[in-house]
Amino acid sequence: MQATPPRLDIFVDNISVTYSNARLALYNATCTVEPGAITALVGPNGCGKSTLFKSIMGFLQPSQGQVRVGGFPVQKAQKRQLMAYVPQSDEVDWNFPVSVFDVVMMGRYGYMNVLRIPAPKDRRRVMESLERVDMADFRHRQIGELSGGQKKRAFLARALAQEGKVILLDEPFTGVDVKTEKRIIDLLMQLRDEGHTILVSTHDLASISTFCDRTILLNRTVLASGATADTFTADNLEMTFGGLPVGRVRQISQRPKQPSHQTEVDA
Amino acid sequence: MNDFPIAALPLWDWIVEPLQYGFMIQAIWVSAFVGLVCAVLSCYIxxxxxxxxxxxxxxxxVPGVVVAYALNIPFAIGAFLFGFGATVAIGYVKSKTRLKEDAVIGVVFTGFFALGLVLVTKIPSNIDLFHILFGNVLGISRQDIIQTLIAGGITLALILLRRKDLLLFCFDPNQAKAIGLNTQGMYYTLLSVLxxxxxxxxxxxxxILVISMLVTPGSIAYLLTDRFDRMLIISTIASVCSCVFGTYLSYHLDVSTGGSIVVLLTLLFILSMVFAPKYGVLAQEFRKRSHGAFEEKHNQQVFINKS
Known part of the structure; x- marks a missing residue:
């Protein structure tokens, strides 16, 4: 039945993004997000993390380059419900008159007919997703009546209900207590073991090595990407977070291209 | 049986007396219908x-209405084309300049409006500017009623068919995009029904007053509930009641119909702003007080424990 392969990678192919004020947010970014792994996207504020995220999700059109998800262009992948997205908390209007259940049901719209009338299966999936993040008891709450951690879990449930094989989480640990962070991480590890492709943007360096299999270091371009053990070195981190002259960044990004496009910067 | 209480008789007269006139019956149901359409859309807006x-x-x-009369086509077509054209112009100017959206909107709509004023004073027609600006439901013509019904009917049908997608688009356009919906299409759908x-x-x-009918009912409902379905119902009740009673008031007091409808809507808004159970001014004040009392008690407790 399933026409698409169950494991999907994200291939970011030489993307540049320029905003209308002529600011170059991202240039020549190339990386691969592997399936069946949790990948962290790391970099200082304003390094282009959210720009790269938005490009991958198709929220903005890069001025150069392309993104492929499981070999498909982004829009096609989205039409096939392959990509789920968990937004940053401050992107959500928490006063909006919808309940937790309504929000999670929004993850199912792509499976419904034009009128979006939920079938029994859709309701079942929504309840399963809510139970999986332990939010079933809160399903009738208006979304603003939740704590920070509960808000995150509600939107995580929406991503689960969508059954996308690729899940992107934008800063999932901001405004979340340690207990919730641990629960989210546990859930992500379960999802990884089920074969999902997971990309997490974060600036919480401390927790990365505990659960992220792979890391992409970003500052205007991809500085390093690969297994966390290899990329997460003092040198690389200094290069990413320290004030590095642009010249050297360019030098690094324009190293002779190897067959596997973006090379892992060796320590 | 003659069991009407004496006091109710004037009220009965008040309601029934205007209904002997055909134009009043017409005005009442047309404004009720318009109230319904505006109420539904206002929740989204x-x-x-x-x-x-x-x-x-x-x-x-405005210029659309004038041009339509000059070309002898239904006013609704001209009005729609210019209204929708203005939104396209706003989108275009915004994407091509560094101006903020409110400035762009201000420049474009006043430009259109001024053009309308120039045209209406130059092109010979029997358009009464006063009627465009302030409405004239008591003197509405059969043709105009048909145009109102068609425009309102299309709006209701479109919203009914796309209500869930439009709600998602209002709430979280990124999610709409992430599940492969055509957000550009929804943007223009919402603009055109507007x-x-x-x-x-x-x-x-x-x-001048139509914006009130598009914003106030939804605002009243938003203050009163946390559920979108209920918001639609409350908004509709508030809007339709205001329209019907506003039309009555305008007959009995001999005042502007649009004006009395909007005055009633605004009164309802003030009532809900003050008395809304959760988001009303009184409820908030009450919560703050009881919270403050709790704090005070708590502080005293601490004080006692310390001493």
């Missing part, structure tokens, strides 16, 4: 934060 856009469209339709609704309400409220 308030949540999306597009009230300024509605204001812009309502002013931008323009259509304004066209439908043109005769009832006039372009």
């Amino acid at each position: 308030t949540l999306k934060g597009w009230s300024l856009m509605g204001d812009a469209i309502s002013h931008a339709v 323009a259509l609704t304004i066209v439908a309400a043109l005769q009832t409220a006039g372009i």
